[in-house]
Amino acid sequence: xxxxxxxxxxxxxxxxxxxxxxxxxxxxxxxxxxxxxxxxxxxxxxxxxxxxxxxxxxxxxxxxxxxxxxxxxxxxxxxxxxxxxxxxxxxxxxxxxxxxxxxxxxxxxxxxxxxxxxxxxxxxxxxxxxxxxxxxxxxxxxxxxxxxxxxxxxxxxxxxxxxxxxxxxxxxxxxxxxxxxxxxxxxxxxxxxxxxxxxxxxxxxxxxxxxxxxxxxxxxxxxxxxxxxxxxxxxxxxxxxxxxxxxxxxxxxx
Numbered sequence: 745x746x747x748x749x750x751x752x753x754x755x756x757x758x759x760x761x762x763x764x765x766x767x768x769x770x771x772x773x774x775x776x777x778x779x780x781x782x783x784x785x786x787x788x789x790x791x792x793x794x795x796x797x798x799x800x801x802x803x804x805x806x807x808x809x810x811x812x813x814x815x816x817x818x819x820x821x822x823x824x825x826x827x828x829x830x831x832x833x834x835x836x837x838x839x840x841x842x843x844x845x846x847x848x849x850x851x852x853x854x855x856x857x858x859x860x861x862x863x864x865x866x867x868x869x870x871x872x873x874x875x876x877x878x879x880x881x882x883x884x885x886x887x888x889x890x891x892x893x894x895x896x897x898x899x900x901x902x903x904x905x906x907x908x909x910x911x912x913x914x915x916x917x918x919x920x921x922x923x924x925x926x927x928x929x930x931x932x933x934x935x936x937x938x939x940x941x942x943x944x945x946x947x948x949x950x951x952x953x954x955x956x957x958x959x960x961x962x963x964x965x966x967x968x969x970x971x972x973x974x975x976x977x978x979x980x981x982x983x984x985x986x987x988x989x990x991x992x993x994x995x996x997x998x
Contacts, residue, residue, distance in 0.1 A: 774878040776803060776822035783848065786823035790860070798853045798862060802826050803846050803880045805903050806981065806993065809955040810838045816955075817872070818901065818981050818991075819847065820882045825901030825981065827861040829854075831872045844879030847872050859984040860900060884979045891988070892946055899982050904990065906978040908998070909941035909948075911970050920970040932959075937967045941976060950978065953991045966995035974998075 779785065783801045784792070792798050801821070808816035815838050819826040828849050833841075841847055851870030854863035864870035884905035890896045891906075914922045921939035922929075929935025937952035957963040970976070980992035 774880045776880045792853050794855045799850045801848045804841050827901045829861050829863040831870045832868050844881045846875040848875050857985045900984050904982045909943045911974040912940045912942045914940050920972050921967050950990050950992050963995050
């Protein structure tokens with residue numbers, strides 16, 4: 745009798761594992777490039793003229809902040825990243841745009857210092873709305889080997905990763921980082937952090953945006969603890985300002 749019970753329990757476990765495996769294999773997968781009618785593909789968005797109205801759908805990867813009934817979002821679909829700046833929305837609406845949720849954004853396409861974005865500072869006619877359905881979080885795309893290539897900019901605004909960089913001095917005094925780009929900030933202020941890292945004989949600048957990853961974040965604290973010579977892995981968003989100026993959200997010292 746005991747043997748029979750044991751066999752039945754074993755068979756039950758086997759069927760349970762098989763069932764779980766089948767459910768995982770048959771689970772529907774999110775298509776990050778699926779668009780509603782009338783919505784641009786990433787290629788169509790990039791080809792649109794600056795100043796023209798664009799309509800995009802993408803998934804929220806990060807929120808830089810909300811103030812004065814407007815907000816900043818880092819968005820992405822399966823083909824590219826989008827930066828939506830100062831988009832009008834209420835605080836209640838802003839709170840519904842959780843990480844991974846899909847949104848539809850309509851507004852004028854803009855470009856500033858090489859950064860392509862949706863930005864509507866004056867007319868404030870831009871809109872953002874939640875698109876019900878599945879969520880999707882983009883994996884960080886490793887751009888380490890592309891940093892000195894012409895097509896590096898093609899990955900602008902994507903969630904990206906950098907591997908095996910070495911921290912170098914940010915000024916003549918040998919500081920590992922600066923509060924603000926020129927060192928004018930101080931600890932305890934709402935200062936961005938700027939730091940330099942080298943790979944392949946070339947030096948690149950990275951930024952911790954205070955309103956994206958503030959003083960209480962792991963990334964902000966990690967940069968404050970950096971030392972020249974540290975080897976680091978980074979993740980963030982490939983923002984552009986007179987060249988690449990990635991907004992970093994994760995810093996790991998190896």
